[in-house]
Structures are given as C-alpha cells and as structure tokens.
Amino acid sequence: MATAVRHRLLPVAVNHSFALNSARFNSSLSKFDRTKTYPNEKANGYQPIPLPDLFSIQGKTAICTGITGGLGKSLGLTLAEAGANIVSIQLPGDPELGALEKEVRSFGQKFHHFDCNIGDSVALRKCFTEIWTAGVAPDILLNCAGTNRHGPLETLTDEDINVVIDVNLKGSFVAAQEMAKQLLRNQRPGKIINIGSMTAYQAVWNTSTYAATKAGVVQFTKAFSNELAGRNIQVNCICPGYFTTPMTATLAQHQEYNDFILDRTPAGRWGDPSELRGALLFLASPASNFVTGSSVVVDGGMLGM
Numbered sequence: 589m590a591t592a593v594r595h596r597l598l599p600v601a602v603n604h605s606f607a608l609n610s611a612r613f614n615s616s617l618s619k620f621d622r623t624k625t626y627p628n629e630k631a632n633g634y635q636p637i638p639l640p641d642l643f644s645i646q647g648k649t650a651i652c653t654g655i656t657g658g659l660g661k662s663l664g665l666t667l668a669e670a671g672a673n674i675v676s677i678q679l680p681g682d683p684e685l686g687a688l689e690k691e692v693r694s695f696g697q698k699f700h701h702f703d704c705n706i707g708d709s710v711a712l713r714k715c716f717t718e719i720w721t722a723g724v725a726p727d728i729l730l731n732c733a734g735t736n737r738h739g740p741l742e743t744l745t746d747e748d749i750n751v752v753i754d755v756n757l758k759g760s761f762v763a764a765q766e767m768a769k770q771l772l773r774n775q776r777p778g779k780i781i782n783i784g785s786m787t788a789y790q791a792v793w794n795t796s797t798y799a800a801t802k803a804g805v806v807q808f809t810k811a812f813s814n815e816l817a818g819r820n821i822q823v824n825c826i827c828p829g830y831f832t833t834p835m836t837a838t839l840a841q842h843q844e845y846n847d848f849i850l851d852r853t854p855a856g857r858w859g860d861p862s863e864l865r866g867a868l869l870f871l872a873s874p875a876s877n878f879v880t881g882s883s884v885v886v887d888g889g890m891l892g893m
C-alpha cells in the first residue's frame with residue numbers, strides 16, 4: 589500500500605523511483621542475508637577517510653561568532669589549535685579581542701576580525717559581504733554568540749524578548765544562511781555548527797525567552813540540514829548543559845539555583861568549557877560527514893534524568 593502513496597512535495601519522477609525502490613526493498617527483504625556484503629553497502633562510492641585525517645581541520649577557515657566569551661573562547665581556540673584560521677565576528681569595542689587574537693596567532697594561525705552586533709540582521713548581512721569581499725574562503729561556521737535576560741515571565745519587557753530573539757535565534761539563523769549561500773555559490777562543502785542549549789529540551793524557570801530561542805536553533809538546524817545535505821554541507825548543533833562562564837556566573841552564585849543544577853546533573857558538577865571541544869572537533873571535521881541535522885547534548889547526563 590505504502591508504495592502507492594505519492595509524496596505531494598516530490599516531483600513525479602522522484603515519486604516514481606521512490607515507489608519502484610520501495611517495491612524492490614520490500615520484495616528483497618526476505619532475501620537479505622547478513623552474512624554477505626552487498627554492492628550498495630559501499631554507500632555510492634564514498635571513500636572512507638583515513639584515520640589520521642578523520643578529525644583533521646588543518647588549513648580550514650572558520651568564521652566564528654561569540655568567541656570572546658566563556659564557551660566561545662575555548663571553542664575558537666580549539667579550532668585554531670587544530671589548525672584552522674579564524675575569522676571572528678564580535679561586538680564593536682569588545683575588550684577581549686586583543687587577547688583572543690594573541691592566542692590564536694600563538695598557534696600559528698591567521699586571525700581576522702569584523703565588528704558587528706549580530707542582533708542587527710541588516711548589519712550582519714553587510715558584515716558577511718565584507719568578509720567575502722576581503723577574500724575569505726570559508727569552511728566552517730561556529731555560531732556561538734548568545735545572550736540571556738533572566739526573569740519571571742511576567743516581568744519580561746518587549747525589549748528583553750526582542751534582544752534574546754534577535755541575537756540567539758535570528759542572528760544565528762542569518763549567519764548560517766549567509767554562510768550557506770556563500771558555500772552554495774562557490775560549490776564548497778562546509779560545516780555549520782550552531783550552539784543551542786539543553787534548555788531547548790528541558791526549560792527551567794526564569795529563562796522562557798532563552799529556552800524558546802534555543803529550541804528554535806535546534807529546529808532550524810534540522811531544517812537547514814534538509815536543504816543542504818545533498819550539497820555536502822552539514823549543519824549540526826551542540827547543546828551544552830550548565831557550564832561556568834560569565835553568562836552563568838550569577839546563577840552559580842545563587843545558592844538555590846546552584847543546588848538545583850548540582851542535584852539534577854548526574855555528573856554532580858558544572859561543565860568546564862574545555863569539555864565541549866570533542867563535540868566541536870567531531871562536527872567540524874570529516875568524522876561527521878554523514879551527520880547532519882543533529883544536536884549533540886553535552887550536559888553531564890542532566891537530560892537523561
């Protein structure tokens with residue numbers, strides 16, 4: 589029966605081949621013998637990556653937002669230490685920029701920087717045009733800039749809501765969109781890595797706008813991956829649990845909140861920013877070439893509770 593159903597979004601030819609393939613698949617199920625290797629298991633000619641290159645990003649160029657912050661700095665420096673040149677987009681006058689540049693260059697990598705409030709989508713698109721005009725050929729986008737306005741929902745103003753949506757959701761979306769457009773224009777493969785949050789799945793009190801934006805990041809990651817998978821561009825998300833950074837400093841000092849986090853985290857502690865490096869290198873490198881639309885949750889087990 590299923591083979592007779594037409595997918596209304598697919599062209600006739602695709603529906604036809606889907607029906608044929610489904611019929612072949614169904615009729616061959618009983619003949620499938622796991623002790624044999626079948627020709628199509630070679631995955632259409634995909635060549636396995638040699639092990640030494642599997643996690644390599646040597647010589648790649650990564651455009652990064654938010655890498656002057658607590659998590660971002662660790663992530664940006666991980667990319668640099670692994671061999672990538674870094675293009676940073678940061679707020680005008682960011683006091684951490686000089687130190688970041690020094691550390692990136694200490695790994696022997698090139699460092700370029702562009703000022704932009706990523707919550708302003710017009711300015712952000714202009715910033716990407718400047719980056720392309722400067723001759724940057726991108727391989728990786730790390731979308732890490734983020735902000736929060738804590739507070740009970742009845743106290744949140746339009747301004748609070750707009751800032752969090754504009755930076756976390758619209759800013760990340762537009763950055764991913766501009767990166768994808770450039771990769772498609774130049775027929776380049778690429779990796780887009782968004783930073784979501786565990787709150788996309790498990791909201792807590794006083795973070796309603798933030799949780800909503802991070803759920804949006806998880807969902808647009810999936811939506812982008814659908815459109816870009818066939819063009820060899822992978823779009824994935826890292827969802828951190830609770831990590832000690834300037835963003836969470838006030839939470840960590842709040843006894844009740846801190847107790848809540850420690851009680852609910854099976855690992856029994858906050859995460860260290862360095863503990864996101866493995867997920868990042870996986871998603872930035874050829875190791876994840878068949879992984880797209882996914883979210884890697886790094887939370888000390890909190891979501892499993």
Ligand SMILES: NC(=O)c1ccc[n+]([C@@H]2O[C@H](COP(=O)([O-])OP(=O)(O)OC[C@H]3O[C@@H](n4cnc5c(N)ncnc54)[C@H](O)[C@@H]3O)[C@@H](O)[C@H]2O)c1
Binds near residue numbers: 732734
């Ligand atoms: N720290 C955590 O426990 C945690 C947990 C889950 C997700 N996250 C996410 O990780 C990312 C980094 O968070 P962090 O803890 O390092 O926070 P942070 O406050 O230390 O860093 C935030 C970074 O974003 C930049 N930024 C903020 N607003 C910007 C804007 N309008 N334009 C350009 N840049 C802007 C800041 O300058 C800084 O570089 C965020 O997306 C955050 O939501 C953090």
